[in-house]
Amino acid sequence: MSPVFSHGDLRLYLLNLLDEGPRHGYDIIQALSDRTGGTYTPSAGTVYPRLAKLEEEGLVTKTVDGRKSVYEITAAGRAEVATRRGDLEGIEAGLADSVRLIADEVRGSVKEAMRSLRADLAAASRDEQAGASARPTESDDIRARSREQLHRADALINRFRANVRTELRTHVARGGDLFADVVDELERAVDQVSSDLARALRGR
Known part of the structure; x- marks a missing residue:
């Protein structure tokens, strides 16, 4: 910067x-x-x-x-x-641009994290479909497979949570303004992913 x-x-x-x-x-x-x-x-x-x-x-x-x-x-x-009032107005405008740039970076980080989570969930769904299409054998243990996928989902959720918390806490610690529309957008994205996941599970 x-x-x-x-x-x-x-x-x-x-x-x-x-x-x-x-x-x-x-x-x-x-x-x-x-x-x-x-x-x-x-x-x-x-x-x-x-x-x-x-x-x-x-x-x-x-x-x-x-x-x-x-x-x-x-x-x-x-x-x-x-x-030098005119010079000061130019400086103030530059400071405002810097604050907006931080807000844009936070929004971009949140969107990227959500895209990554959706991609991971889609990949997990495809892997599960591929596994379901294979002919089951006596050695198959559905519960064991489910526990394995649950562990994987937990890891994905924890990684997403850690990334978002780090971005937000770092931004606030640097003195940045955490705009309400950024949190609103995060809430909408999380709700959408939860809804998509619920529909995918019900469809199985």
């Missing part, structure tokens, strides 16, 4: 955050993560040197509040934010 902030954009966006009000350094890092949907969580080594540079330029001030440093924009800093 391309960098969230182009050259110089992070500097301006830091000023924009401080234009909203004074912030601790950690608050700034958290705000950057929140507003990029988790696509960008800078380290302290990235943010603090830039804040120090802004302080040197007279665009922000720093005061000590206990064990934390509070940064506040100056009149000169507000003036720069005002004159």
Whole structure:
């Protein structure tokens, strides 16, 4: 994925955050993560040197509040934010695109997982039909075969569940927004697979 902030954009966006009000350094890092949907969580080594540079330029001030440093924009800093409002709008649009990209990736992962599950179930059904067409012998044990296929189905379901949980939890842990329509689509797909499976079983 391309960098969230182009050259110089992070500097301006830091000023924009401080234009909203004074912030601790950690608050700034958290705000950057929140507003990029988790696509960008800078380290302290990235943010603090830039804040120090802004302080040197007279665009922000720093005061000590206990064990934390509070940064506040100056009149000169507000003036720069005002004159570069158009640039900020472009940055905000880019951040919105990054969040939408994450949502699209989650949707794509869910759809791919569902396609894989349907394909596995279809393959299992074909294998079972092929086995049923063979002439049974005395050594056939229907229950043993069924238990074997049940074990296989359990493995498929567990794999699907693990993949989806990993995708969703990773997305949320990165600060991304889990949209309701993504979960709705997952629910519909799972219900459809359950319905298809029930019909296939009843038809045997």
